[in-house]
Amino acid sequence: MNLDAAINHLKVFLKWLDEYRDQGFESALVTGKEVAEEIGLSEIVFKSTRQRRKRRHFGYEATDDTPELSPKDRFKISYFYVVVDKIRTSCEPRFEALKCHENNFGFLYDIMNLSSTMSEKELLNNCKDLQVTLSIVNNHDIDGVDLFEELKLFSSVLVEVEAQQKKKRNK
The missing domain is CATH 1.10.287 (Helix Hairpins)
Known part of the structure; x- marks a missing residue:
């Protein structure tokens, strides 16, 4: 494979990954439901947990108004975004190393057309x-x-x- 083509494919993949992070959660849910049906699960249910309250000391007047997230939103934030972000951050150093390699050695990959290019x-x-x-x-x-x-x-x-x-x- 040509090194330039590999770099372009990686750029496209990173762009797709950014778009998937923003808009892919619903399609991931649909895919998850299809897989659940194939293995015999009837429905995907996000478990809810009770909201934890902080103890307030005597002089503390303000209430902690943290918004209550739905189980689906909590799953999206604490799992989906984390997984997609980990994928992105693990690809970036490899991508940078490939670009560095291409900058140093890229001109040697097409020796046949070196004089014309x-x-x-x-x-x-x-x-x-x-x-x-x-x-x-x-x-x-x-x-x-x-x-x-x-x-x-x-x-x-x-x-x-x-x-x-x-x-x-x-x-």
């Missing part, structure tokens, strides 16, 4: 950035200028080989 200046800048990324203090894993020269040469050779193979297939 980016200018030599862009390619040289990407190679130098990769050198900096893979460096620790003064130790370099790669030399950006050498990588640039090798990629230019390698991509042109690949294009020629592909053209020759295409000619052979057409004969």
Whole structure:
């Protein structure tokens, strides 16, 4: 799979997840009712709990007017939102790591079309950035200028080989 496509799919998924958090509770209830019917449960019932009252001390005059939530709303807040938010927060670091990887190494994924998709200046800048990324203090894993020269040469050779193979297939 192309890295750009994966990032776009993740963006769409996160957008869908945000919309689902806002509007998906009712559809989740419908699905839950269908599953309950399949396994033989007649009805989904949200259990209600009694409202707890705080003890008030002598000088305390104000009453705690916390709104009484329906069992359905309490379930929505304490379970549905929590689950959807956990999914979202667990996806975000992975998504950020994938974007970081794509920023550093993305230009290497399409070597066949390297010369046609980016200018030599862009390619040289990407190679130098990769050198900096893979460096620790003064130790370099790669030399950006050498990588640039090798990629230019390698991509042109690949294009020629592909053209020759295409000619052979057409004969």
